[in-house]
Amino acid sequence: MLLVVLLAPLITGLIxxxxxxxxxxxxPPLLQPYRDLSRLLHKEVVLAENASWLFRAAPYLIFATTxxxxxxxxxxARGLLxxxxxxxxxxxxxxxxxxxxxxxxxxxxxxxxGGIGSSREVMIASLAEPAMIMIIFSLALLAGTTQLSxxxxxxxxxxxxxxxxxxxxxxxxxxxxxxxxxxxxxxNPATHLELTMVHEAMILEYSxxxxxxxxxxxxxxxxxxxxxxxxxxxxxxxAPAAGAGIDFAIGAAAFAAKLTVACFGLxxxxxxxxxMRVFRVPTFLGAALMLGLLGALLLFVSRGL
Amino acid sequence: xxxxxxxxxxxxxLLVAAFSVGxxxxxxxxxVVYAATALISVVACVTALFCLNSSQIATLRLPLGLPWxxxxxxxxxxxxxxxxxxxxxxxxxxxxALGYGRHETSPERVLPFFAAFLAGMNLVVLADDxxxxxxxxxxxxxxxxxxxxxxxxxxxxxxxxxIYILMASFGTFALLLAYGLLAGPAGHYGFDEIRAHHPDAxxxxxxxxxxxxxxxxxxxxxxxxxxxxxxxxxxxSHVSALMSGVMTKVAVYAFIRIVxxxxxxxxxxxxxxxxxLGGITSLMGVLYALMQxxxxxxLAYHTVENIGIIFIGLGLTLAFRANGLMATAALALTAAxxxxxxxxxxxxxxxxxxxxxxxxxGERDMEHLGGLIHRMPLTAFAFLVGCxxxxxxxxxxxxxxxxxxxxxxxxxxxxxxWGLKLIVPAVGAMLALSAALAAACFVKAFGITFLGRAxxxxxxxxxxxxxxxxxxxxxxxxxxxxxxxxxxFVIDAIAPAVQIILGGHMPHQASVPWLSIVPIAQNRSSYNxxxxxxxxxxxASMSAYAIHVLASKVVRRAxxxxxxYPEKSPLTQYTxxxxxxxxxxVFGTLIFRARERVEIPPPGDTRPAKIEVNLEDxxxxxxxxxxxxxxxxxxxxxxxxxxxxIRRYLTLVFGALVVLLLAIAIWR
Numbered sequence: 001m002l003l004v005v006l007l008a009p010l011i012t013g014l015i016x017x018x019x020x021x022x023x024x025x026x027x028p029p030l031l032q033p034y035r036d037l038s039r040l041l042h043k044e045v046v047l048a049e050n051a052s053w054l055f056r057a058a059p060y061l062i063f064a065t066t067x068x069x070x071x072x073x074x075x076x077a078r079g080l081l082x083x084x085x086x087x088x089x090x091x092x093x094x095x096x097x098x099x100x101x102x103x104x105x106x107x108x109x110x111x112x113x114g115g116i117g118s119s120r121e122v123m124i125a126s127l128a129e130p131a132m133i134m135i136i137f138s139l140a141l142l143a144g145t146t147q148l149s150x151x152x153x154x155x156x157x158x159x160x161x162x163x164x165x166x167x168x169x170x171x172x173x174x175x176x177x178x179x180x181x182x183x184x185x186x187x188n189p190a191t192h193l194e195l196t197m198v199h200e201a202m203i204l205e206y207s208x209x210x211x212x213x214x215x216x217x218x219x220x221x222x223x224x225x226x227x228x229x230x231x232x233x234x235x236x237x238x239a240p241a242a243g244a245g246i247d248f249a250i251g252a253a254a255f256a257a258k259l260t261v262a263c264f265g266l267x268x269x270x271x272x273x274x275x276m277r278v279f280r281v282p283t284f285l286g287a288a289l290m291l292g293l294l295g296a297l298l299l300f301v302s303r304g305l
Numbered sequence: 306x307x308x309x310x311x312x313x314x315x316x317x318x319l320l321v322a323a324f325s326v327g328x329x330x331x332x333x334x335x336x337v338v339y340a341a342t343a344l345i346s347v348v349a350c351v352t353a354l355f356c357l358n359s360s361q362i363a364t365l366r367l368p369l370g371l372p373w374x375x376x377x378x379x380x381x382x383x384x385x386x387x388x389x390x391x392x393x394x395x396x397x398x399x400x401x402a403l404g405y406g407r408h409e410t411s412p413e414r415v416l417p418f419f420a421a422f423l424a425g426m427n428l429v430v431l432a433d434d435x436x437x438x439x440x441x442x443x444x445x446x447x448x449x450x451x452x453x454x455x456x457x458x459x460x461x462x463x464x465x466x467x468i469y470i471l472m473a474s475f476g477t478f479a480l481l482l483a484y485g486l487l488a489g490p491a492g493h494y495g496f497d498e499i500r501a502h503h504p505d506a507x508x509x510x511x512x513x514x515x516x517x518x519x520x521x522x523x524x525x526x527x528x529x530x531x532x533x534x535x536x537x538x539x540x541x542s543h544v545s546a547l548m549s550g551v552m553t554k555v556a557v558y559a560f561i562r563i564v565x566x567x568x569x570x571x572x573x574x575x576x577x578x579x580x581x582l583g584g585i586t587s588l589m590g591v592l593y594a595l596m597q598x599x600x601x602x603x604l605a606y607h608t609v610e611n612i613g614i615i616f617i618g619l620g621l622t623l624a625f626r627a628n629g630l631m632a633t634a635a636l637a638l639t640a641a642x643x644x645x646x647x648x649x650x651x652x653x654x655x656x657x658x659x660x661x662x663x664x665x666x667g668e669r670d671m672e673h674l675g676g677l678i679h680r681m682p683l684t685a686f687a688f689l690v691g692c693x694x695x696x697x698x699x700x701x702x703x704x705x706x707x708x709x710x711x712x713x714x715x716x717x718x719x720x721x722x723w724g725l726k727l728i729v730p731a732v733g734a735m736l737a738l739s740a741a742l743a744a745a746c747f748v749k750a751f752g753i754t755f756l757g758r759a760x761x762x763x764x765x766x767x768x769x770x771x772x773x774x775x776x777x778x779x780x781x782x783x784x785x786x787x788x789x790x791x792x793x794f795v796i797d798a799i800a801p802a803v804q805i806i807l808g809g810h811m812p813h814q815a816s817v818p819w820l821s822i823v824p825i826a827q828n829r830s831s832y833n834x835x836x837x838x839x840x841x842x843x844x845a846s847m848s849a850y851a852i853h854v855l856a857s858k859v860v861r862r863a864x865x866x867x868x869x870y871p872e873k874s875p876l877t878q879y880t881x882x883x884x885x886x887x888x889x890x891v892f893g894t895l896i897f898r899a900r901e902r903v904e905i906p907p908p909g910d911t912r913p914a915k916i917e918v919n920l921e922d923x924x925x926x927x928x929x930x931x932x933x934x935x936x937x938x939x940x941x942x943x944x945x946x947x948x949x950x951i952r953r954y955l956t957l958v959f960g961a962l963v964v965l966l967l968a969i970a971i972w973r
Contacts, residue, residue, distance in 0.1 A: 107756045
């Protein structure tokens with residue numbers, strides 16, 4: 001569990017570095033996110049005058065819920081100790097709790113930036129969450145379970161084959177992942193231009209250790225989605241529940257390789273595409289929702305597709 | 306025995322009502338009445354809880370009502386479950402009103418009807434024959450109507466109560482016809498006799514339709530929901546809580562009792578109808594709610610959404626049962642009943658919170674509130690728990706019932722009919738969409754009301770509410786959390802009610818290790834609210850501790866940053882309307898024909914810029930406006946008949962007689 005937290009900023013750093021190299025810039029060093037976090041931790045907190053207890057408690061709760069969600073995703077081994085505590089639907093709902101709190105925290109100070117961020121965030125979430133549930137439907141119907149380790153086990157087993165539904169689910173999951181993690185083209189993690197901010201607008205009033213926690217939670221969420229995609233759609237090399245040491249080593253190496261590939265893909269995608277207008281995002285996510293629904297519908301109609 | 310106790314409770318309610326008629330103006334009466342109803346409710350609730358555990362059917366026949374029929378009452382596990390829900394809600398509402406009721410300006414219009422209303426709801430659930438049921442149902446409608454009209458000076462309330470009484474009588478009329486068809490030519494009015502004689506296929510369909518109209522209009526199924534968001538907010542807040550949280554559940558009870566119990570085996574396509582209605586209801590309800598800026602009306606529209614979720618569960622039950630998949634049907638029905646329980650808890654909690662705001666500020670309009678978290682921190686906390694629970698966030702209770710519904714949906718490829726195969730995933734998508742929109746809606750409700758800066762003087766001067774109200778709200782918030790982290794016990798408590806309807810129930814949950822819930826099998830899906838809650842608590846405290854040790858502890862208060870250009874006026878904050886604007890643009894243009902018109906004066910002109918938003922209620926325009934228009938038109942035309950001479954009247958009567966005789970002659 002601690003491992004994912006330690007790994008998460010590295011992923012963010014890796015993506016930033018790759019994006020910079022793609023633009024032929026030098027880019028910040030790989031470990032820059034860690035430095036940012038430690039600097040934020042050592043700074044004082046500047047609280048707005050009318051900040052309430054909710055504003056101060058929210059970062060801890062946001063981080064905690066995201067962390068619990070991260071602990072439910074198998075990274076390099078299948079046999080998670082507590083995988084039966086909550087399934088995929090609960091995982092999505094946990095991330096939903098984190099977002100609920102973040103959106104509320106954005107409105108706490110009563111600035112128009114906070115409002116704009118929260119309002120757009122819930123609009124995006126209101127489409128991304130159902131799309132995610134539809135993807136879960138497809139996966140759960142195929143694997144006969146909503147437990148993530150069960151799905152991963154099914155995916156490495158030989159009876160998967162090439163399925164239309166899985167293709168639709170993959171495309172849809174990537175779209176949802178992009179929207180949920182505030183990446184281009186839905187949101188721009190690097191912007192501070194008022195009209196384009198969503199995630200950044202909500203956390204504009206945060207500073208010091210609170211900001212550090214929220215930034216860490218955001219990196220963690222990105223890692224959750226990446227490992228989710230990797231665990232479900234590229235399950236090769238994942239260590240079985242009762243594996244030996246060598247299995248875990250292979251699993252870890254494979255996981256690192258898969259993550260690097262995924263980061264590279266994301267970096268290329270983000271470099272190649274421009275940010276969308278906010279009101280084109282629903283079209284983008286609506287497509288994700290429809291793809292997910294189509295995948296689930298195909299399964300309802302015929303178990304073979 | 307338990308039936309007798311509960312009937313004594315009903316009698317006690319009626320006595321309290323009678324007592325309060327004469328003495329309502331005395332200052333002590335309010336407290337006495339609410340204390341008495343709270344006490345009676347607790348007794349009734351405990352009795353019902355024992356009946357739920359003992360799972361035996363008790364009946365009682367009183368020589369009242371029609372001489373050859375009497376009035377029969379019964380209590381089985383299903384009624385016991387609903388009696389628990391009803392009386393838990395009424396006990397809380399009464400206790401809440403001990404504080405809230407003091408601010409009532411005209412208690413004589415509330416107290417008698419309040420006690421009578423409680424009696425009516427209990428009687429509906431206790432009734433064991435059609436006559437008693439309908440009588441109790443109408444009694445419940447009329448008393449709640451009187452409560453809606455408690456503050457009868459405002460024209461808005463008059464309109465609300467007018468529409469309510471029309472819809473309520475229409476609903477009772479539909480139920481009357483449904484019971485008529487169930488009774489058949491032989492006149493079987495007792496529930497046991499009805500159960501023994503199933504009507505044939507055509508009549509069953511008619512009964513289903515009539516019950517959907519009768520119980521559905523009371524519960525708030527789209528498109529019969531129009532009265533609900535008008536009437537529920539018009540009543541005093543503790544009554545709103547009862548109408549939204551409890552009375553709609555009595556309507557759900559009526560649907561379950563008639564369709565799942567009395568009507569006999571369902572055809573598969575009934576599931577399609579109920580699922581479709583449930584899905585549309587949940588989606589429309591939440592979209593309507595998002596467009597509101599009146600807090601109580603928002604909550605009332607949200608009741609419509611939750612009723613939709615309950616009916617999705619009931620539709621799945623019908624579909625699985627028609628296919629003989631009893632275990633899955635039990636899962637779906639458990640999910641529906643669990644949501645009945647949950648909704649009665651958190652919706653009452655939220656209405657109590659809105660009542661506290663109403664007494665503190667005199668405002669229901671969110672656009673006039675803001676920043677209440679500073680002035681009313683305890684209310685804010687309880688309200689926040691309610692918001693999170695209704696938005697189906699783990700580890701609270703709303704999530705568990707939606708999770709169970711999703712699990713039931715995931716088992717539906719086992720259904721064999723194509724209609725069901727196609728509608729179930731679509732309804733699943735609607736359910737997911739409405740759950741996500743509900744979260745958006747409650748971010749808005751809580752954020753605009755409690756967070757930010759005060760938008761008016763009234764909001765600035767708000768004071769924390771009284772202790773009774775706070776105690777009740779915190780009690781219900783605790784139930785939300787407990788039912789969320791220990792759902793297994795609730796599921797086991799529901800099991801006897803499911804058993805009596807379907808003859809089977811979900812596997813026993815309390816014996817599962819670690820108190821997880823496992824609907825079908827361990828390797829298929831499981832959820833452990835307790836551990837999720839503990840994990841969140843542990844990791845939150847761990848990170849708080851780590852931050853405490855590692856990080857700087859300095860906190861400095863400063864003006865808000867706001868991108869460097871802070872704006873002093875609280876009017877620059879996001880309002881309820883602006884918060885909902887993106888969603889309005891995404892969904893509303895189609896469903897509400899939402900149009901925005903921005904008017905910016907040319908440079909040099911000092912007029913303010915204006916934005917105008919126009920929303921239309923399509924359902925009202927398409928369904929209700931033509932009906933009321935044609936009735937008005939016909940009434941105008943037929944008005945002529947009132948001013949005829951005696952000769953013309955005689956001719957009319959003679960003509961009518963001839964036509965009727967002819968009709969009989971031809972028909973024979």
